[in-house]
Structure formats: structure tokens, C-alpha cells
Amino acid sequence: MNVENVLLEVARASILNEFNNSFKIDKQELQKEFSILQEKRACFVTITLNGKLRGCVGSLVAHRNLLDDVIQNAYNSAFSDLRFARLSYEEFKQINIEISVLTPAVKLEYKDTDDLKEKIKPFEHGIILECENKKATFLPQVWEQLPNFDDFFTQLSKKAGFSDSCLSLNPTIYTYTAIKIK
Structure with a gap:
């Protein structure tokens, strides 16, 4: 599995955990396997549903490692984007997730x-x-x-x-x- 697929799975798991908190992310194992996940990086997580924006939250400045930034921004995109109601489980099953890893501004x-x-x-x-x-x-x-x-x-x-x-x-x-x- 490549790091892109891992990041998408982590973003999905971060959101899924709100509906089923038995789902865990093994951060240590992932960071051991993919060193980029330990780097301080900024990212945005964009959620779309039926081709329309459903949430987008991110960091402009790197202030935590990439793995934690994806986890937090995925969760916030689904449940804390003030432009939208909290994502429902029915919506979750149909969403698309896009992660944008930013270079420093x-x-x-x-x-x-x-x-x-x-x-x-x-x-x-x-x-x-x-x-x-x-x-x-x-x-x-x-x-x-x-x-x-x-x-x-x-x-x-x-x-x-x-x-x-x-x-x-x-x-x-x-x-x-x-x-x-x-």
C-alpha cells in the first residue's frame, strides 16, 4: 500500500470513528512504515457528496505531523465546517475525500x-x-x-x-x- 492510500484510509477512519469508535488508527506503526507521516506538514481535507462540496477544513501552516493533521482535518471537515450540518452516517457511506498536502506559503x-x-x-x-x-x-x-x-x-x-x-x-x-x- 502506498502513502496516498494510507492517508485516504486514515482520513476515512478518522470520520468513521465518530460513528463506530471501535475503529482505531495505529499511528506508531504507520509512522514507522511511512516516514513522511512524521514530518511537520499542513494539509486540507475536502469532502464532496454527489460532486458538491460537503466540508473543507485544513491548516495553512505546518504545526503538527502530517498524520495528525490529516486525522484532525478530516474529522473537522466532516463535523466542524460551519457552512454545513454535521455529516450523517448515511452521507458518510457516499462521500469522496480529497487531501491536499501543502508546500509552505x-x-x-x-x-x-x-x-x-x-x-x-x-x-x-x-x-x-x-x-x-x-x-x-x-x-x-x-x-x-x-x-x-x-x-x-x-x-x-x-x-x-x-x-x-x-x-x-x-x-x-x-x-x-x-x-x-x-
Whole structure:
């Protein structure tokens, strides 16, 4: 079994444990077999049901090992994403899980919106936007739904709490990439 399959099984087990707490994850054995699981890494766990978002929670900054980050974010995606009701067992049986393991975010220096457009790589970069004490992120795969630069940044700005795009305010922008596992 490869590490990608292990991570998906661990995410599923983390959620299943809420419904059947006899299911256990042998963290020591897994970390012994796959050393990457011991590394401090940040990830997001996205749950979809019938092709629609059903939960997405993650870490932008690595603050625990990858195994624990997947376990916690999978659980929180299913039961603590405030946009959705807690996942039911009936839904659990039908969900798809995707894990995005993030690279560390890097601050992007830019002069203006045109310069930013030149430096952003759609479909590759995840974006963290910070402006006026507000912050939001979109994973790289969000480009699939919002491939237009202006639409992408307008929706990201709205996610951060602005009524429209905040690019005219020269927000701080960080980029990262993600390894998608599904």
C-alpha cells in the first residue's frame, strides 16, 4: 500500500470513528512504515457528496505531523465546517475525500494588479490573501471552478469578508502549491 492510500484510509477512519469508535488508527506503526507521516506538514481535507462540496477544513501552516493533521482535518471537515450540518452516517457511506498536502506559503512581492497577474500561476498556485486584518485562502483546485483571474480574486476577497475584489488595496498575497490525493 502506498502513502496516498494510507492517508485516504486514515482520513476515512478518522470520520468513521465518530460513528463506530471501535475503529482505531495505529499511528506508531504507520509512522514507522511511512516516514513522511512524521514530518511537520499542513494539509486540507475536502469532502464532496454527489460532486458538491460537503466540508473543507485544513491548516495553512505546518504545526503538527502530517498524520495528525490529516486525522484532525478530516474529522473537522466532516463535523466542524460551519457552512454545513454535521455529516450523517448515511452521507458518510457516499462521500469522496480529497487531501491536499501543502508546500509552505511564500510571500509574493508585486507592484500592482498587472504585475500580480503576471506572477500568479492559475491551476498551480493556491492563494492566501491578507488585507485589513482579514484573511482567506483558495486551494489550487479552486481555479477549476474560477479560471478567470478577476473572478478568482473577487470570490477570494468575498471569502475574506470584502463586498468585492480588494486588489485595489494592495493586499498581502502568499502562494503555495498542493499535492492532491484522491
